[in-house]
Amino acid sequence: MRKVPGMTTEEQIVAANVDTVFLVSGLDGDFNPRRIERYLTAAWESGASPVIVLNKADLADDLEARVEETNAVGMGVPVIPVSALASREDGSTSASPASGEALPQAREALAPWLTLGRTVALLGSSGVGKSTLANALAGEVLQETGAVREGDSRGRHTTTRRQLLALSSGALLIDTPGMRELQLWGEEATLDQTFPEILAFAAECRFRDCTHESEPGCAIQNALETGRLEASRFAAWKKLQRELAHLERRRDVRALLEERAKWKQRSKVGRINMRLKQGPGR
Numbered sequence: 001m002r003k004v005p006g007m008t009t010e011e012q013i014v015a016a017n018v019d020t021v022f023l024v025s026g027l028d029g030d031f032n033p034r035r036i037e038r039y040l041t042a043a044w045e046s047g048a049s050p051v052i053v054l055n056k057a058d059l060a061d062d063l064e065a066r067v068e069e070t071n072a073v074g075m076g077v078p079v080i081p082v083s084a085l086a087s088r089e090d091g092s093t094s095a096s097p098a099s100g101e102a103l104p105q106a107r108e109a110l111a112p113w114l115t116l117g118r119t120v121a122l123l124g125s126s127g128v129g130k131s132t133l134a135n136a137l138a139g140e141v142l143q144e145t146g147a148v149r150e151g152d153s154r155g156r157h158t159t160t161r162r163q164l165l166a167l168s169s170g171a172l173l174i175d176t177p178g179m180r181e182l183q184l185w186g187e188e189a190t191l192d193q194t195f196p197e198i199l200a201f202a203a204e205c206r207f208r209d210c211t212h213e214s215e216p217g218c219a220i221q222n223a224l225e226t227g228r229l230e231a232s233r234f235a236a237w238k239k240l241q242r243e244l245a246h247l248e249r250r251r252d253v254r255a256l257l258e259e260r261a262k263w264k265q266r267s268k269v270g271r272i273n274m275r276l277k278q279g280p281g282r
């Protein structure tokens, strides 16, 4: 799920009944560990297990360094570098590895998650190569089971194509449409899974309600000072936390308004029933 783009406080379901999410990033100029944290949070919130797929390995100038950087935010989540372009069936590719080493083949590298009865969704910003990857993984497509057309609550119609591919391994692969932004839809607690080290440090703070700003005995400030916690990680956590806190407040307001509207409706119905019971003329 994500928050619908724009100001509306509503959720949008991107895919359902997913076992594994392939969080796809491109190893071109667009690589951004902060965005990976955002997608990871959405994946954890969904209940599906994430796998970080670093695509366009052929374009990476330092593949090992990128994998290491990603491992630092993945916190144990598998990180798989691939080159979807170099993984095409016919072997034709404009991509050639800078290092001269063989490029990681997407199908082999991702096979452990693409097994019988499993559903995998590709998630990531547009342009990272999700569709190219889907084609490479499908190789032998059995069937393409559909595209859906959806309207949003305002009745404006946008076409969101979601492809469900049945792979020969017996897995289902969902290719999601391009997303310009991923606004989170979830609870603050979801961040505990994305930032487990911050949760662990916070447990050591002297005050239970420590805001980790300037309180004495703050274990997070201490970890920052001693270099055990990276400042960029803490900043990323704070940013996502603020975003989720803001979302929670807006959801509370919406729930309150809905509740009020319901009671208004009920009391109106109540008055009408009362009048009916009391009969005419009263």
Ligand SMILES: Nc1nc2c(ncn2[C@@H]2O[C@H](COP(=O)(O)OP(=O)(O)O)[C@@H](O)[C@H]2O)c(=O)[nH]1
Residues within 6 Å of the ligand: 055, 056, 057, 058, 059, 082, 083, 084, 085, 086, 095, 124, 125, 126, 127, 128, 129, 130, 131, 132, 133, 178
């Ligand atoms: N060099 C390189 N380009 C790739 C790779 N995978 C995809 N691309 C290119 O990236 C662009 C976006 O790919 P696409 O699959 O449409 O991305 P999507 O928006 O995530 O579905 C296309 O021009 C692809 O040819 C890759 O592994 N290496």
Ligand SMILES: [Mg+2]
Residues within 6 Å of the ligand: 130, 131, 132, 176, 177, 178
């Ligand atoms: Mg696409």
Ligand SMILES: [Zn+2]
Residues within 6 Å of the ligand: 202, 205, 206, 210, 211, 212, 213, 215, 217, 218, 219, 220, 221
């Ligand atoms: Zn603290």
